[in-house]
Amino acid sequence: MTDFLDVEIAQRSLGEMAPRMKILAGLMPDYVRELEAWQAKAREYGRRFVRPQALEIDAKCRRDPRYFDWDLIRRAMPYGFLSMAIPKSAGGGGNLTTTTAVVLEELCAACSGVANVFGAHGLGISGILLGFDLYHVDRSLADVVESEKRGEPVIFAAAITEPLAGSDVEDAGYLRTAKLMTEARPVAGGYRLNGRKVFISNGSIAKYSSVIAPLDRTRPNETMSAFLVRAGDPGFSVGRVEEKMGMKACPAAELIFEDCFVPRENLIGLEGDGVRGVETVLGASRGPVGAIATGVARGAFERLVDFTVRKKTGGRRLFDQQWVQIRLADMARRIFLARQAYLDGCMTFDFTGAPKLMKLFASRMLDAVPSHVRRHPLITRVLRSATMQRTTRRMMDERLDENDLHHIQQYSSGAKITGSDTAMSVAYEALQIVGLEASLHRHELEKIFRDAKLTQIYEGTNQLNRHNVFINLFPREAGHGD
Amino acid sequence: MAIDAQRLAEVEQTATRFAARHIEPLAAEWDHGDPSFPLFVFARGREAGFDRLMLPESAGGYGFSPAEVAALVAALARTCAGHAMVIGVHAALVATLHDAGAQAALAQVLASEQPIAVALPEPLSAGEFETAVSAMLVGKDQYHLNGPAGLAINIAPAGFIIAFAKDAAGSPLALLAQAGQNDVAVGAAELTLGLRAMPLAEVSFADHALPSAQVIAAGEPANAFYRALLANLCQVVAAAAVGVMQAARTQALKYMAERYQGGKMIIDHEHLREMIGVMTANQIAAEGALSCVAERGPNFGAALGAKFAITEAAVLLTTDAVQLLGGYGYMRDYGLEKRMRDAAMLALLPVANPRAALLLAALEKKTVS
Numbered sequence: 001m002t003d004f005l006d007v008e009i010a011q012r013s014l015g016e017m018a019p020r021m022k023i024l025a026g027l028m029p030d031y032v033r034e035l036e037a038w039q040a041k042a043r044e045y046g047r048r049f050v051r052p053q054a055l056e057i058d059a060k061c062r063r064d065p066r067y068f069d070w071d072l073i074r075r076a077m078p079y080g081f082l083s084m085a086i087p088k089s090a091g092g093g094g095n096l097t098t099t100t101a102v103v104l105e106e107l108c109a110a111c112s113g114v115a116n117v118f119g120a121h122g123l124g125i126s127g128i129l130l131g132f133d134l135y136h137v138d139r140s141l142a143d144v145v146e147s148e149k150r151g152e153p154v155i156f157a158a159a160i161t162e163p164l165a166g167s168d169v170e171d172a173g174y175l176r177t178a179k180l181m182t183e184a185r186p187v188a189g190g191y192r193l194n195g196r197k198v199f200i201s202n203g204s205i206a207k208y209s210s211v212i213a214p215l216d217r218t219r220p221n222e223t224m225s226a227f228l229v230r231a232g233d234p235g236f237s238v239g240r241v242e243e244k245m246g247m248k249a250c251p252a253a254e255l256i257f258e259d260c261f262v263p264r265e266n267l268i269g270l271e272g273d274g275v276r277g278v279e280t281v282l283g284a285s286r287g288p289v290g291a292i293a294t295g296v297a298r299g300a301f302e303r304l305v306d307f308t309v310r311k312k313t314g315g316r317r318l319f320d321q322q323w324v325q326i327r328l329a330d331m332a333r334r335i336f337l338a339r340q341a342y343l344d345g346c347m348t349f350d351f352t353g354a355p356k357l358m359k360l361f362a363s364r365m366l367d368a369v370p371s372h373v374r375r376h377p378l379i380t381r382v383l384r385s386a387t388m389q390r391t392t393r394r395m396m397d398e399r400l401d402e403n404d405l406h407h408i409q410q411y412s413s414g415a416k417i418t419g420s421d422t423a424m425s426v427a428y429e430a431l432q433i434v435g436l437e438a439s440l441h442r443h444e445l446e447k448i449f450r451d452a453k454l455t456q457i458y459e460g461t462n463q464l465n466r467h468n469v470f471i472n473l474f475p476r477e478a479g480h481g482d
Numbered sequence: 483m484a485i486d487a488q489r490l491a492e493v494e495q496t497a498t499r500f501a502a503r504h505i506e507p508l509a510a511e512w513d514h515g516d517p518s519f520p521l522f523v524f525a526r527g528r529e530a531g532f533d534r535l536m537l538p539e540s541a542g543g544y545g546f547s548p549a550e551v552a553a554l555v556a557a558l559a560r561t562c563a564g565h566a567m568v569i570g571v572h573a574a575l576v577a578t579l580h581d582a583g584a585q586a587a588l589a590q591v592l593a594s595e596q597p598i599a600v601a602l603p604e605p606l607s608a609g610e611f612e613t614a615v616s617a618m619l620v621g622k623d624q625y626h627l628n629g630p631a632g633l634a635i636n637i638a639p640a641g642f643i644i645a646f647a648k649d650a651a652g653s654p655l656a657l658l659a660q661a662g663q664n665d666v667a668v669g670a671a672e673l674t675l676g677l678r679a680m681p682l683a684e685v686s687f688a689d690h691a692l693p694s695a696q697v698i699a700a701g702e703p704a705n706a707f708y709r710a711l712l713a714n715l716c717q718v719v720a721a722a723a724v725g726v727m728q729a730a731r732t733q734a735l736k737y738m739a740e741r742y743q744g745g746k747m748i749i750d751h752e753h754l755r756e757m758i759g760v761m762t763a764n765q766i767a768a769e770g771a772l773s774c775v776a777e778r779g780p781n782f783g784a785a786l787g788a789k790f791a792i793t794e795a796a797v798l799l800t801t802d803a804v805q806l807l808g809g810y811g812y813m814r815d816y817g818l819e820k821r822m823r824d825a826a827m828l829a830l831l832p833v834a835n836p837r838a839a840l841l842l843a844a845l846e847k848k849t850v851s
Contacts, residue, residue: 059673062514166808168743177745199809243514243814245804245823252809314606323836428797431675431826435604435834436633439675439827440682446675449826453804453819454812461808463753 014039014102018339035102038095041079042103046110049075054111054249058447061113061248065241068205068251073117073153081107081118082153083145085129089367089374090137091145096355097284098346101291105339108295109302112451113249117155119292120201120250123459124156126281127210127226130354131269132363132392134383138371140208140228157206159197159229159255160278166199167464169212170282172275173471175220182213184227184262191215191267193227193260196239201458203253204238207231211255212274224274228266235260246450270389280354283408286459287345290415293455294338297419297426300448301331304430307443311434324433331426338415338422345408345415352404357396409472413465420455420462427452486547493550497557500530501565509562512679513820517671519638520568520679524597527569534592536577536714542592543580549776552721556772559725563824564679566725567831570718571636571680572597575644578711579658581780584698587658591642599661600644600711601631601685602832607844609705610654615647615687617655623694625649627659627687635831637661637668637683644698645685646708654704656711658696665690676823677831713782715832716789717775723789723796723828724772727765730821734758734803737810748806757802764795783845790838793829800825 014036015022025032053072060067076082085100086092093099100122107115125144128136140156147154160169168178182195193213203209208230215223229236239254269277305328308318318324349355357363366374373379382388427449431438438445456462504526512520527533535551537543546554551573558566575598579588591598603611615629631645640662647655661668665688671681699707735758738749748754768791775781775788800822804811811818829835 161809164742166743171744174744179742199813245812245814245819313604313612323840327836424801428826431830432834432836435837436602436635436682436830439830440633441673441675449675450819450823453801453822456805457808457812461805463805467753 011043017336018343020340020343034095035099038084038099039102039106042081042106045076045079045081046107050107050110050114054114055441055444055447057111057249058113059441061251065243065248065251066204069114069249070153072114073155074151076118077148077151077153080148082121082155083141083148085122085125086141086145087129087137087367089369090142090371091149092141096346096350097287098343098350101288101342101346104288105291105295105298105342108292109299111249112292112296112299112448112455113247115292115295116201116247116250119288120158121156121206122288123158123281123285124202124206124208124210126284127158127268127277128228130280130284131226131273131277132357133268134366134374135265135380136228136268138374142371143207154208155202155206157200157202157209157255158281159200159203159209159211161197161199163196163198167461170278170460171464171468172221172279175224175275178220180214180217180220182211182257183217184211184213184215184225186215187261190261190263191227193229193235193257193262195257197255197257199242199252199458200255201250201252203255204241204251209255210268211257212278214274215271221275223272224278225271226268226274226277227262228268229257229260229262233260233262245453246447247454265384270386270393273393279409282460283353283405283412284349286412286416286465287342287349289455289459290338290342290345290412290419293416293419293423293452294335294342296423296448296452296455297331297335297338300423300427300430300445300452301328301335303444303448304328304331304433307434318433327429327433331429334422334426338419341411341418342415345412348404348411349408352401353408354396354400357399360395360399406472406475410469413460413468413472416455416459417462417465417469420452423452423455490550490553493546494553494557496530497554498560500526500532501558501561505558505561505565509565509679510814510817510820512562512564514814517673517678517681519597519636519641519671519681520565521638523565523679524568524572524638525595527572528595532569533572533576535573537580541580541588547776548717548779549773552717552724552772552776555718555721556725556728559722560729562679563722563726563821563828564677566722567677567680567718568597568636570722571600571715574714574718575600575711578707578714579644579698581710582656582699582703582707584658586695587698590658594642596641596660597636597638598642598644599634599637599685600715600832601634601646602712602715603632603646603708605708605712605833605837605841607841609709611646611705611708613646613648613654615645617647617649617657617692619649620691625655625657625692625694625697627657627690627692630684630686632685633672633682634668634685635680635682637671637681637685639668643668643685644711645687646704649700653701654708655700656698656704656707657692658698659687659690659692661685663690674827676820676825676827709782710780712832713780713785716785716838719828719831720768720772720775720785720789720792723792723825724765724768726821726825726828727761727768727796727799730800730803730818730825731758731761731765733816733818733821734761734806737807754806757806761799761802764799768792768795783842786838786842786845790835790842793825794835796825797822797829
């Protein structure tokens, strides 16, 4: 009976899943072909390697939250998921958020815990990418690419959340009054990082962590900055690895900084550009999080369909019972809408946000210069100069339309909320339709229900994201209310 | 059925003390460890007389009213819903056996000190069930059972199992078997979403010889027994769900009053305050529904409806409670994620809520046709 599942539901083409892709295939055939190719790769990796191991990994992590399945991630190296968003000039795939999102939906339909390793890695590298920081593109991101070619994963993490400040760090309005613990005090040649970050996805297994911290905790909005910290750096350690309800395959860890020296060259972008950086990164990443959640919902739906085809009550397959049919139809409708929401969020970002600067002549020229040439000390000095970075920033200010930026925030937060609420409702409804059997670990649905809840919490709670929709929908009038 | 408020308060206090002493120290680890039956807590519960709560005094019990049983189970569930279910399910099954007049089976259970599990078949309509277990009468006083009985809840290594079968003529039977016998196959306790202190395992019979005396009810009385059992279990489930709601809301409220965000306490954010208000409203409604169904006395439809509404509210409330704690809510240390899992699991017992709705509709249809 799994033939039904494989053929009818889980093997639909991108065009069948999202009608806009069928339309775009006529207008932008290369664009759609590339998306389809990445979807096929993700589908294959998910089917061949991820899904068969998902339950076992979940059970192992339940016993030991520090367990991480490196072998499974190594199997992903030929597919290029870790480097897919890295510029082609640095050897990566040069893909934007829409491609990442399509890949994440496929992986999440197999196991969102494993998929989250790639999602959190994408978040970790996005500060460098969206800050157009070629210095780090040519070093740490090139390391990702080169290691991937050797079959050895190099993983990034993004360290934003603090013990007393979750949503506060992700919202400029709240940041002013946030109770921050982390600070990067400027010292000769760099910074001294002190404090703690919590719930950091990939935190315990990442080689590189992009850490957000202010230079002065009393002026977080003005001094927030981003830093690259390497595993093993003196003063940097991994604290507790959390015992999470779900998405266990991707560890969430506490990162501890005790007088951790960060050399000046490991500043990402400009000093004080952290708030803007976080906002840009979240605008880029919340669409793909919507895709993660859509994949979670789809995973539940596909398993449910399979069950309803096999299970009979009163002599009839559940699949043939009207109450089940109507529920399946409504679940499919919600998943479809969640997919449209994340495609809107991602495509708006890709076509009207920071990535459009990549089409500028200057950007193309820089991108055309091979990475090893850009690493020349003289060129490095130019690229790292404050003048160059200010020019990049001015270019972004001039070329990015304010309304477009508001739309990006609305659509990306909207996608995140829509996807995650859909993931929860579909996962819960699947449990209910199957009944008590669904509560068994071996049937996968209970895992998906546990996984789904995280999508409503991370990348800004859904409450924070709703507020983000509001303040970008009414940018002139909106404050933070009461 | 009048409710004695003072007695209710005493029951609640007793249960709270019991939970603090015997359940609290074990609850988190039991949730985290490999699934197994909590024999220690069950034994302490028996010593406290929890297994006979619902039996009348004339039958050696305490004659607790449904409201008192609900108060006890809810109080235990505030500490751990799984352990509360172990005690509540056993007490409900004992009471159902008594009410069905299955004196021999009841005496056997009470004398053995073993818990009772139940392998509940799927309900077909308001009065029937579907089972794959066949019962062949061999001679005058023995049945041979064959086939899978399905998932049994509250299963223990040597415990009793209430199961359901159909005889050669398709007539229903309710019966009492015992685990640990060669021809009664009990699978390994399963890792489940929640209520992990109350193990689930597959039960099947392979030519199991069952004395006729072990048949609890046959024919229409077996259907009646099935309905009574569902009704009693629904009340236990509903009570456990109320306990989970009370504990989760209290915990979320405490966090909101301590945690600072956006320059003020979380509880001072209007939107989040609205969420806690909705949680409070749902909890009040759930408590009301539980009291209402307890006051009504035995009523299949009322019990089913209350369990539906209360467990749906519990899932909503616990999910929101986790949300209010954000990342902390998702982590094991804070215990709220366990409450969310337990609530979702309660919504599947003794029948999942969509099926409960279909059963209710079938009952309603009878009233209009």
